[in-house]
Amino acid sequence: VNVVDTTNPVVTVTGDNPATVELGDTYNDAGATTTEGTVEASGTVDTATVGSYTITYSATDASGNVGTATRTVNVVDTTAPVVTLTGAATVTVELGGTYTELGATATDASGTVTVVTSGTVDTDTVGSYDLIYSSTDASGNVGFAERTVNVVDTTAPVFTSSASFSADENQTAIGTVTATDLQSVTFSVSGTELAITSGGVLSFVTAPDYEAKSSYTATVTATDASSNTATQDITVTVNDVGGIDDDPGTGTGTGTGTGTGTGTGTGTGTGTGTS
Template identity: 30%
Template structure:
């Protein structure tokens, strides 16, 4: 019996297909996935007894996989051949970091040459940044084979290295060009518009400073000049400064020459002394008056006047103005001294005098301040006294000089009666003097073993003396 050939072929095909019941085999146990990249099922190794890998369908359950986090994950992989034979396997997927950090230059710098300002920061992070796909900014961990020296102009080649946590390392060699692009700074100390006193020397350093970030102090070039006797209009100077790198800056200074200086008055004395009632011509003490522009202005000086009718210390002020209105002055101290106006010196006057004791208050105050000081013969203070020494010291404090002798003191002032004595007057008797303080009382230095004290009873004195 013969079977048709077509029937045999069909039988063989059906029988063969039915015989493929073997599922594919997943041979991968572990697969690495780069950080952040999508899991690719084509990386799973699968074999089949019949089908090629391209004919096998592979799928994976990725619910537990996070490619944004390094680590190991269990992923279930399913493989199905063309005869629907299926197998599954739990494969370990390792999310790994295989990428090193990347360098980038900051600012306007591009490529492998970085511009650095002279004397700028030597911190490389000011010019270069390193970032990693996993660790982010790793700039603080950049290592360099040498230190950047910004104090020197020129190019410095430095090799940088950055390493991430996973140990991936990147090196980059960069040229750092240290350059000076900053022009000198011209500082006008008093502004662009200044005034120069007529006839005074013009010193540029009084008005201008020039400094540079690299060269330090620079001597500028000046276009123009100043005539210190020219008051008409404004004179302009152009200040230019160029540093060693060729950077240039400039400024203008406008100078107006004006007479701003007051005349100077010179006096022959700083202090004069006259008696009460004396005539006083203060023009006698004016030596000269000169002005920087007008010259001799002595004839224009205003001469002051001082009344000598009352004792005291006065200030006489001389003034003069120049043609520009500047006023100068000088002062003279005038001391008007109290003097005897009635009764002849040294006479035993029994009447009264109309002149008051100008020193009274000061003398009495000084006497009170010495109460309790010991008596020492010949002493005149400040802590020990004899009788005339105490009177001499107290009057000196009031500005009046007296001799250290009771007899000489009687001849140094106006002799008046005891009844006419005023506080501060000197009480006198042969061999002893005291200071009258009023109310029948006086202060004196009595004798050896005693102290300066207040005593009563002025009738023991012969007369009073008013210096």
């Protein structure tokens, strides 16, 4: 009687099957066991390349019977690119100045990736602007970085009108105060004798009388939309209209009169005059 062995060894994979490894990581094979013989593994896993790889385990017994088992190893990329800003994450630019974009760089295990920048900065308008830098790898993973650019106004208005005004008496109009600024400017004036509109039109609260007061002083403040302020001390000279003293005065006069009859008499009269 010939006793023969025709039964293949049983090979059992150890660990996960299928197994998953992240792109760029190290794959450590857990191996396999067998009921007879020694297990030999064949096949490779390239963790630098996304894909599916097969490892085959085989064992041969003394009778030449061969048992096999396989493991599937999936190399996957679930990691987004790392986006790194060039320059600061928060940048401040003066209103009307120039913003220089420094960009960003990105790295990824899959290889070279590019960075796309979205968003704009309007240096003519005060505000906060967000710039988004994104990078997408071959597996569709997206990495982001963000920069905030603050456009600010720290510059005060500059007066362009004279500090000296003149105006005729007996009327309220004086003139207009002006100032330059990259934003809108409003005006105010000190004291109670002069008034000014937000647009800079200057006037007397009460029409002046040259004979009563011929010169007025006050401080005008210009304020822009960012609350930066500038001041200017002004003088308003009142003009004597026509150069004639128009202050009413009083005077007395004498007169003579005659009467009829047998005698003469004297009379008095009053009158007004100018002085």
